[in-house]
Amino acid sequence: MKLLTGNDLGSGAVTWWTGNGWSIHVEDAADVGEHGEATLLAEEGARRVNAPYIIDALPTEDGPRPAHIKDRIRALGPTVRTDLTLKPADPAAGDWII
Amino acid sequence: MYKYDNYDQAMVDARVAEFRDQITRRIAGDMTEDQFKPLRLMNGLYLQLHAYMLRVAIPYGTLDSRQMRMLAHIARKYDRDYGHFTTRQNIQYNWIKLEDCADILEELATVEMHAIQTSGNCIRNISSDQYAGAAADEVTDPRPWAELLRQWSTFHPEFSYLPRKFKIAVIAASEDRAAMRLHDIGLELIRQDGALGARVFVGGGMGRTPMIAPEINPFVKADDLLSYLEACLRVYNRYGRRDNMYKARIKILIHEIGADEYRRQVAAEFAHVKTLGIDPPLAELERITAFFAAPAYDAPDVEPDRNDPDFAVWLDQNVKPHKQAGYAIVNISLKPIGGIPGDATSQQIDVMADLAEKYSFDELRVTHAQNIVLPYVAKRDLYAVWQALRDAELADANLDLISDIIACPGLDYCSLANARSIPVAQKIATRFADMDRQRDLGELKLKISGCINACGHHHAGHIGILGVDKKGVENYQLTFGGSGAEDVSIGKIIGPGFDEDGVVDAVEKATEVYKALRQGDERFLDTYRRVGLAPFKEAIYG
Numbered sequence: 001m002k003l004l005t006g007n008d009l010g011s012g013a014v015t016w017w018t019g020n021g022w023s024i025h026v027e028d029a030a031d032v033g034e035h036g037e038a039t040l041l042a043e044e045g046a047r048r049v050n051a052p053y054i055i056d057a058l059p060t061e062d063g064p065r066p067a068h069i070k071d072r073i074r075a076l077g078p079t080v081r082t083d084l085t086l087k088p089a090d091p092a093a094g095d096w097i098i
Numbered sequence: 099m100y101k102y103d104n105y106d107q108a109m110v111d112a113r114v115a116e117f118r119d120q121i122t123r124r125i126a127g128d129m130t131e132d133q134f135k136p137l138r139l140m141n142g143l144y145l146q147l148h149a150y151m152l153r154v155a156i157p158y159g160t161l162d163s164r165q166m167r168m169l170a171h172i173a174r175k176y177d178r179d180y181g182h183f184t185t186r187q188n189i190q191y192n193w194i195k196l197e198d199c200a201d202i203l204e205e206l207a208t209v210e211m212h213a214i215q216t217s218g219n220c221i222r223n224i225s226s227d228q229y230a231g232a233a234a235d236e237v238t239d240p241r242p243w244a245e246l247l248r249q250w251s252t253f254h255p256e257f258s259y260l261p262r263k264f265k266i267a268v269i270a271a272s273e274d275r276a277a278m279r280l281h282d283i284g285l286e287l288i289r290q291d292g293a294l295g296a297r298v299f300v301g302g303g304m305g306r307t308p309m310i311a312p313e314i315n316p317f318v319k320a321d322d323l324l325s326y327l328e329a330c331l332r333v334y335n336r337y338g339r340r341d342n343m344y345k346a347r348i349k350i351l352i353h354e355i356g357a358d359e360y361r362r363q364v365a366a367e368f369a370h371v372k373t374l375g376i377d378p379p380l381a382e383l384e385r386i387t388a389f390f391a392a393p394a395y396d397a398p399d400v401e402p403d404r405n406d407p408d409f410a411v412w413l414d415q416n417v418k419p420h421k422q423a424g425y426a427i428v429n430i431s432l433k434p435i436g437g438i439p440g441d442a443t444s445q446q447i448d449v450m451a452d453l454a455e456k457y458s459f460d461e462l463r464v465t466h467a468q469n470i471v472l473p474y475v476a477k478r479d480l481y482a483v484w485q486a487l488r489d490a491e492l493a494d495a496n497l498d499l500i501s502d503i504i505a506c507p508g509l510d511y512c513s514l515a516n517a518r519s520i521p522v523a524q525k526i527a528t529r530f531a532d533m534d535r536q537r538d539l540g541e542l543k544l545k546i547s548g549c550i551n552a553c554g555h556h557h558a559g560h561i562g563i564l565g566v567d568k569k570g571v572e573n574y575q576l577t578f579g580g581s582g583a584e585d586v587s588i589g590k591i592i593g594p595g596f597d598e599d600g601v602v603d604a605v606e607k608a609t610e611v612y613k614a615l616r617q618g619d620e621r622f623l624d625t626y627r628r629v630g631l632a633p634f635k636e637a638i639y640g
Contacts, residue, residue, distance in 0.1 A: 009124075011196070012145060012146075013148070046127075047127040047130065069509065069572065070515075078511060084178055084193075
């Protein structure tokens with residue numbers, strides 16, 4: 001599957017295209033299939049997101065898992081500061097990245 | 099310390115107002131990111147993995163307690179309660195919101211700070227010796243010259259759009275504590291027949307093509323220095339490669355045309371520039387120098403009581419001789435075992451500010467090794483300083499030991515990185531957590547970069563580690579034999595790379611080889627240079 005991601009213009013937070021908007025949770029990300037480029041251009045043109053790009057991901061029971069470690073770190077947060085990730089209460093969340 | 103005059107303050111205030119307007123237009127959708135990006139970069143604002151990152155300039159790594167407290171305040175109010183001190187003697191905030199950025203810069207401007215020219219293809223923050231003004235081995239204080247260069251390079255109309263970024267370091271001691279020859283221009287202030295001048299080295303750098311700067315001029319008189327540097331930059335600006343960003347640094351130009359030809363062209367340009375009256379009048383030099391007058395030393399020359407063994411270890415490792423009797427230079431390690439190199443919480447930053455105000459004539463320095471220095475501490479106060487540092491978890495006695503690791507933010511934060519740096523640093527520091535073991539190994543400078551851009555200075559590490567992306571998996575190459583000091587050298591890759599745990603094991607094996615082969619007071623680097631790679635390679639790859 002393919003996901004569309006970028007950073008929110010105002011906060012800089014990592015965001016994922018859900019099919020009709022943006023979410024900071026990769027679990028909400030939609031498979032953009034072969035239409036990602038058109039959405040990317042439209043969203044970038046609307047200036048709602050910064051530096052959007054399309055990535056490969058694998059579907060899993062828990063939602064999409066980006067193929068590259070860089071995007072998994074983007075999705076969760078820094079592996080060295082679990083308190084600053086999106087799942088600060090889950091010390092094992094970092095295992096998802098590695 | 100230098101204090102802004104009305105011109106300095108007006109320029110910084112105007113830039114804040116200008117950037118506020120640009121941010122407003124960007125958020126309103128009146129500007130595209132392509133239009134906005136070069137503007138935000140000129141104000142030190144990057145977009146990193148998780149958020150915007152703001153890099154704040156700390157000129158030649160020098161700041162006072164008021165400025166340090168402002169850095170803590172920014173971290174507390176606008177970021178996530180910590181800051182990251184960098185190898186460029188700056189500080190970075192990792193979680194900045196675009197809409198807050200102008201307010202942050204406005205607050206910084208109230209204490210004579212900014213983020214101008216901390217990015218972009220311009221002359222970046224001038225770096226210098228963190229012991230400037232306090233070192234026993236300096237021929238003069240390099241800070242007035244670094245300040246002069248700061249003023250010369252700030253908003254320099256010719257050098258705002260260079261082929262590539264440009265870094266200058268200034269030292270004035272035989273011991274190089276600023277990796278001077280690994281800069282685009284390195285200046286070593288010296289005296290010749292009583293006259294002050296500088297050895298000028300041009301074309302050094304790390305990154306994907308590491309080079310040691312060759313000496314372009316063995317002595318440029320102080321009176322000519324600004325004109326000479328102007329000539330150096332002009333030749334680069336004219337002929338530097340703008341067609342290929344990977345070949346655009348001045349080191350590539352000098353490598354391609356040769357140091358002799360570059361030297362000839364600079365000499366010709368200098369003959370012209372010198373007629374333009376760029377060099378400042380003596381009165382201006384004296385005005386700047388007056389800001390860096392020695393503090394009012396008044397402490398008796400007493401040795402601290404060494405009865406507390408932990409304090410004694412810290413004294414031996416982190417406290418350095420001062421040129422003034424009765425005083426010492428205190429190094430505050432930002433490298434706790436298992437911690438993140440260079441990170442400090444808002445509370446810790448405040449503690450360091452308080453200590454500077456109370457015990458160090460209100461001055462601090464940031465080092466290129468991502469530590470903090472209190473440059474003027476009376477020996478009678480060392481125990482009190484150590485106790486306060488210990489209470490703030492800032493008293494690690496590991497300066498220049500294997501756990502005093504330089505590490506870039508790596509893939510945990512940086513959008514350019516290929517691999518994580520910090521976890522490797524944490525694992526190595528933890529493996530060598532026993533302080534007796536570290537001290538037995540002695541000076542061992544270990545530096546980690548998460549990509550070939552080498553922000554973690556791995557080329558200059560006695561042991562260097564470079565993280566690479568090997569088909570989507572983090573892999574770490576080892577280099578041995580680098581040095582950023584006066585015995586400058588570029589490390590060499592020792593063989594195939596390792597995974598994260600493998601590279602930690604390999605480092606440990608290298609230290610065992612060193613312990614078996616060292617002679618006398620040899621450091622790891624000395625033994626490696628004497629015996630070569632073979633015994634290390636045999637032990638590591640077997």
